Amino acid sequence: MFGEAGLAAARLEDIAKRAGVSKGTIYLYFPNKEALFEEMVREMVISQIERAELRFAAGDPDTQLREYYRALWSTLRSPIFETMHRLMMCEIRSFPHLAEFYVREVVQRTLRLATSIIRRGVELGEFRDADPDVGARMAHALFVQNAVWAANRTQFAQLTDSRDDVLLDQMTEFVLHALRSPSALSSEPDATGAGLL
Amino acid sequence: MFGEAGLAAARLEDIAKRAGVSKGTIYLYFPNKEALFEEMVREMVISQIERAELRFAAGDPDTQLREYYRALWSTLRSPIFETMHRLMMCEIRSFPHLAEFYVREVVQRTLRLATSIIRRGVELGEFRDADPDVGARMAHALFVQNAVWAANRTQFAQLTDSRDDVLLDQMTEFVLHALRSPSALSSEPDATGAGLL
DNA sequence: ACTAAGTTACTGACCAGTAAGTTATCAATA
DNA sequence: TATTGATAACTTACTGGTCAGTAACTTAGT
Numbered sequence A, B: 001m002f003g004e005a006g007l008a009a010a011r012l013e014d015i016a017k018r019a020g021v022s023k024g025t026i027y028l029y030f031p032n033k034e035a036l037f038e039e040m041v042r043e044m045v046i047s048q049i050e051r052a053e054l055r056f057a058a059g060d061p062d063t064q065l066r067e068y069y070r071a072l073w074s075t076l077r078s079p080i081f082e083t084m085h086r087l088m089m090c091e092i093r094s095f096p097h098l099a100e101f102y103v104r105e106v107v108q109r110t111l112r113l114a115t116s117i118i119r120r121g122v123e124l125g126e127f128r129d130a131d132p133d134v135g136a137r138m139a140h141a142l143f144v145q146n147a148v149w150a151a152n153r154t155q156f157a158q159l160t161d162s163r164d165d166v167l168l169d170q171m172t173e174f175v176l177h178a179l180r181s182p183s184a185l186s187s188e189p190d191a192t193g194a195g196l197l
Numbered sequence C: 001a002c003t004a005a006g007t008t009a010c011t012g013a014c015c016a017g018t019a020a021g022t023t024a025t026c027a028a029t030a
Numbered sequence D: 001t002a003t004t005g006a007t008a009a010c011t012t013a014c015t016g017g018t019c020a021g022t023a024a025c026t027t028a029g030t
Helices: A002-009 A012-019 A023-029 A033-051 A061-076 A079-091 A096-123 A132-151 A164-179 B002-009 B012-019 B023-029 B033-051 B061-076 B079-091 B096-123 B132-151 B164-179
Strands: none
Touching (some): A002 A033, A033 A096, A061 A096, A061 A164, A079 B079, A164 B164, B012 B023, B061 B132, B061 B164, B096 B132
């Protein structure tokens, strides 16, 4: 209900009703509304961790990254992320430590995986020699913002493709081109020469 | 004051005081609180249009885009954008047409410029042959999300560089690598071969 | 008979919106 | 130049509804 209305607009009595208890019961478990809200977001973040089963796929960095971003996108497009992200953005000023918690427990963990894939790609010469950490962050930013737009397609129609899978392709291609080293043309289907190797 | 507290938490009496009038006066000009809010956001969007003087710079697409994104970044990092964007994201569900207005009047106008620069780059063979519209949108997403993180550096410290100018470089390099055609290595200072040409 | 768990009915603060009253402006007139 | 009257601009003080939080009461479990 917080997700639907936000912290201020969600009425404690409605929350209680939906939980099948009376309002007073809530105060047996939480000191006040804010604490309930905070606890709820923490639960969401934790369920988010469990949901996001981002695993190393086998194969070259290119393939690994594609798999990684496919999984990331499915997470970002889930209703739970959409809700959590919106709440986080709206209430971040009142609950700054929630955002810190989220970044530490979810985003960083996720980014570390991307970073390591990119690092290996750099070592193999498949990706250009740039800071893998920066690359991972840039790609993450791109995905998150596109998820925000996609979650509000009605208003942001001009900013997203109408199909999620097309959008995923667009993002993945963009990111991979940004990371790829100019000499590694092998994964380009229409590459005619062997490049510098 | 809406920017500081949000629609619900901002008290009409305080707004009136800050405006140097009494609460009743507001109701001579606006039917209710929501209308005042909406009008204020519209004003912000309009002032945003005036502020964002994104112009074609001279030179090759690479240089033009660098100049474009420098200007975009300075807009995104301005306090007025930060406020407007946060309000938009928080109240989008209550005021969907505000977001539509914003996308139409600001974002699309801005994107069109980026698209045309990229299109010319594609025609010149400097950028790879991909949909310029998609490229512009991807880059925009990347910039917007980084602006959001940068606006909350305390919480999102791990997601941004501590310096705005470094961040701008990181984003610009990422985007340009994503757009560049593999055969156009000329702008790469350490390029050793002439590529396929 | 004691405690844990829950409910109900209330209070007090808050605040958007309003109705009645006040002041400033200015044109017309003497 | 002063007076009046009309109206526009604004203020004040109040109302009504909402809702977080609580205190007294009830029920279930052992």
